[in-house]
Amino acid sequence: MPRLAAKIGRANYAGPYRAFGLAIDRRLELAALExxxxxxxxxxxxxxxAMQGAGLGRLGNGLGSASDLSSGRGIHRRGADxxxxxxxxxxxxxxxxxxxxxxxxxxGADIRPTQGRWLWIATDQIPSKAGRFAITPELYVKTGLEQRIGKLIFLKSVNGRPLLAVENVGVAITGQSRSARSLKRNGTARKGQIAKQLVIAFVGIPRTSRAARVDVQSIMxxxxxxxxxxxAQALEKVSS
Structure with missing residues (x-):
């Protein structure tokens, strides 16, 4: 994150004005710190x-601020003047x-898969999260969705992108998203659901780009x- 700075050159006080000048400098230092x-x-x-306005919720709570005043360091001397x-x-x-x-x-960011060739994006047929994390094929298996919905099978779509799908799944009659559930033991859908031969769970993409939503440089x-x-406000405060 960028830094905010106030840089001041010291006047060359001499003679009877030296004590007066040093007192002014001290007030300027305190004002700059404030x-x-x-x-x-x-x-x-x-x-x-800005983050909250951009729909990023409480992500801004991961930021903090500090200064020479709050840290107790005081001003930075840059030579004698x-x-x-x-x-x-x-x-x-x-x-x-x-x-x-x-x-x-x-x-902004260019997001690439860290393992394998594809970055797997969940469809609206399955849960989007596993706890605090975005769902992935690995988490799908690890969190038991394989038992609650069904095993993932690999397919290729007409545009050449891979798909991970689940066969013989029940989905909500109302069309509610993320409602996929396994069928009963007798092969019928659960109450309030209809059976589907195939449901797409993940779509594979080679990478994706995320545009910046908050212009920090402009704010700074x-x-x-x-x-x-x-x-000027701080100088009035320390001079009163």
Whole structure:
């Protein structure tokens, strides 16, 4: 995630104005620390709001903010005549899945299968999740869907993409999605269902692209541009 920074050059005070100048510098330092801290918090709130608005739920909770003020580091001295203060928005979650999702939704991603040739996408005939995870053929077997629905068989569609299907399955008469269930022992459908000879469970694709939904760089540029206003407010605060 980008960093917000305020860089200031120190005036060369001398003679009777030295004590006055140093007092001004100290107030400027405190104002910059306060402004960058507030900017980091503002950026975090803005990114979280953008994520929620983009339909990403609570994914923004995987982010955090920090600053030189909140960490207790103070300003960064850059030689004898300059210093800087900064704030940052960062990914605080330790979950690889959350970190990957944040990266994909803020920067876009090209998703490729990690095992085998195909990335398997579930159809609306079977459950889309296995706990917190998107359903895969491996999870289909591991979580017992093979017993509750049926064994997967490999097919090739007319466009050359592979399919994983289940034979002799019951589905809801109403057309309700994700209703596939195995037939009874006598080969008939369960109550409220009709029997189907074949149900497509997964479609295989070689890869897929996910476009970024949140423009973090644009948000950070807007907050960076607002730093002078925040600094002016902070200067009034530390001078009162």
């Amino acid at each position: 402004a960058t801290d507030q900017a980091a918090k503002l950026a975090l709130r803005s990114i979280r709001a 300059a210093w800087s203060a900064s704030g940052v928005v960062f990914v605080r979650s330790r979950s690889a899945r959350t970190r990957g999702a944040i990266e994909a939704y803020t920067g 540029r807007a907050v960076q541009a607002d730093l002078p206003r925040l600094a």
